[in-house]
Amino acid sequence: MSLIDTARAVRRNAHAPYSKFKVGAAIRAASGTIYAGCNVENVAYPEGTCAEAGAIAAMIAGGDTRIAEIAVIADSPKPVSPCGGCRQKIAEFADGDVEVILATTDNVVLKTTVADLLPGVFDADYMSKV
Template identity: 80%
Template sequence: MPDPDDLIAAATKVRLRAHAPYSQFQVGAAIRGESGALHIGCNVENVAYPEGTCAEAGAIAAMIAGGDTRISAIAVIADSPRPVSPCGGCRQKIAEFADGDTPVTLATTDGHVQHTTVAALLPGAFDQDYMTKG
């Protein structure tokens, strides 16, 4: 597994930019694209709760805007008692741009870290194979 320290550091820094006035739950995410570039995102809440954006979705959008199309590694961090896992929607978004064995690092601001993979987060992911008639 590639060293996730640079991803955790980038996610930690961008987390502080999160717009979370309602939940006070700031989340940061950092993606390493196939090019090696880092792409970051933080959660952005909206008073109309369902209209907010998760950190992972923001990082994916930044990755695509930056010219990368595949995730080679991702890290997510929050100030929580245990490493925070992406929501179901973000798990599917991550799976769209990553292989099942892509490393995922989940972390807390006080140093707890969990290493997993995209496939472990979303077993049985809906992918393009379901769209192909065989």
């Protein structure tokens, strides 16, 4: 199963009763293992979890720490981009040249990189004196 297919499949499990905006994400870790996550909303909006954050949590729980590739899919008119917080989370576990595949359920695909999604990333270099 491809990364997009994995993201598409997990998207069906999203819990989005408030926004009705289901999102799926799949990560291929450096080990080759694929991890998936979907958004999970909460009535105490915005206390839910984004699909990307869920996939990253699954990756860490699975013992992997580096993202080799990530795909995100949603039912939207154009490929959906991760929110700012998820861009930072992705950058924590991926190099700037890691491919990010953004897709719609109608098979519109946009490929980019972590660095293009988050120029000027806040990283550990800023913490070197701590």
